[in-house]
């Protein structure tokens with residue numbers, strides 16, 4: 166059994182409530198930090214733990230915190246990113262719904278380390294039912310002296326507020342989130358200045374994902390070194406994976422970093438294999454933005470090594486033969502799924518969600534959606550495939566925020582690995598409307 | 614929904630004030646997103662009159678409220694049915710049959726995606742990923758998520774909502 170550091174108590178009846186949470190060891194880390202540690206010591210443990218951001222980019226959390234500017238007399242803020250809108254990702258919801266106090270406990274520790282006295286949880290508007298769970302838990306934390314003035318007599322004050330968005334994937338991007346929290350449209354800002362210097366209301370700000378903040382609790386309870394002893398290389402600790410698609414047991418799993426992808430897909434304690442005895446065709450291991458992997462690159466890397474559930478191993482081979490751990494949105498496709506249709510579906514998503522500020526993103530996503538729609542529906546030309554390739558290559562790196570890249574990568578990867586399937590759609594406009602291309606591609610018959 | 618009197622009842626006003634007080638004194642613009650949710654639940658949709666009322670409550674220029682209301686996909690700046698059935702259509706839901714669910718509802722209610730039934734009760738809308746991908750296919754109605762949908766489950770939902778004539782929205786409005 167894999168060790169768990171976040172979800173070990175999620176099965177306990179009533180763990181949503183303060184009393185049960187507290188009885189099961191809840192808020193001990195806050196007692197430890199506020200009574201025995203300085204903010205710098207908390208930061209030091211987070212650095213030692215090797216924790217990396219769980220929101221998608223995997224940036225080292227301790228380093229991010231140490232960049233926070235601390236001008237005299239200017240308030241600083243911690244913002245929790247609970248926007249969770251990356252297709253395939255639903256782990257933050259699970260954590261907040263099941264164990265809301267874990268996030269609050271993590272917010273207290275992290276805010277203390279950063280010297281923030283008012284912190285915010287920004288949650289996507291569709292999760293209003295989760296916001297209510299959090300609001301109730303926050304009230305309980307106030308009532309029991311974990312929030313408010315002079316917490317545990319330490320002299321440290323903290324106010325915590327949860328506030329909703331209203332339906333916009335882009336508000337997960339940290340500067341768009343800040344704009345939205347200020348009550349504006351969610352248009353990403355140009356960087357620099359970075360939020361660490363000028364963020365919410367032009368004050369120094371740290372934005373972290375829900376899971377990142379929750380992970381600070383076991384780091385303080387057990388120590389940074391103990392946390393770092395789990396995992397492999399620079400992928401330390403545990404990770405929540407949202408598993409969806411054609412598998413027997415979709416859901417949220419906490420894994421130790423470093424288990425094999427094969428064990429995760431086929432192991433009984435995880436996804437439990439492919440549904441209906443079918444074969445796996447493809448996998449998107451880290452949310453819709455990361456490159457799709459064809460079945461021969463899922464469990465093994467191009468060099469034949471076991472692929473592991475770590476930042477490094479999932480990225481092994483770069484974009485040519487690898488992908489990314491991303492947000493941990495693990496989507497599995499069986500042999501009956503159409504890659505062209507899925508690529509079109511994702512392209513439509515990014516077009517819909519582009520904020521429209523930069524023309525490569527606004528125009529490029531719309532154009533890709535249109536061309537993919539035409540190929541999927543039997544009206545495509547062979548030159549459309551090269552056109553798609555060209556459009557995506559012109560978006561990447563030419564935009565204000567990374568949504569443009571996120572829209573380009575899935576298209577590039579689908580063409581890279583499944584070109585035959587796109588060509589088949591062009592060559593067989595009628596047949597491709599009635600049946601799926603299936604599993605067999607030239608590449609598998611004659612691997613280069 | 615008829616919008617005859619655009620004014621929150623006292624208990625809703627109390628909630629609005631609680632929301633405003635979550636932010637520092639000169640930063641009450643931050644409350645606009647949540648107050649618009651409350652207004653939409655109260656008045657059914659965000660007409661210009663409703664947005665102007667929200668602007669007055671928050672001491673904002675009306676344009677600042679319009680800008681926000683038109684940016685976010687959860688807000689309706691056109692009239693919709695009392696119950697919005699929002700079916701997720703994104704990748705993971707698509708491969709678990711979201712398209713079939715949409716066409717089943719289209720046939721059952723005799724409307725197209727995006728339309729409202731003539732009696733003004735249901736609006737069908739396909740939307741992007743709602744964070745329920747492992748429990749697909751799914752739809753949201755008001756604040757409620759309905760997951761692992763089947764045709765039978767859709768029948769039951771539609772019957773339930775037809776009887777109640779509404780879904781649960783902000784604060785049970």
Ligand SMILES: Cc1cc2nc3c(=O)[nH]c(=O)nc-3n(C[C@H](O)[C@H](O)[C@H](O)COP(=O)(O)O)c2cc1C
Nearest residue numbers: 218219220246248249250337338339373374377567
């Ligand atoms: C378009 C876009 C959407 C994003 N959505 C999310 C999100 O929903 N949740 C999240 O935590 N991070 C999201 N991110 C990443 C954030 O910008 C940011 O890197 C992250 O919240 C930092 O937290 P971490 O260091 O703890 O991962 C998104 C980024 C982009 C470009």
Ligand code: SF4
Nearest residue numbers: 520522523526564566
């Ligand atoms: S890349 Fe796209 S989403 Fe990001 S700022 Fe530019 S237009 Fe907006």
Ligand code: FES
Nearest residue numbers: 701706743745746
């Ligand atoms: S794809 Fe439908 S909820 Fe995520």
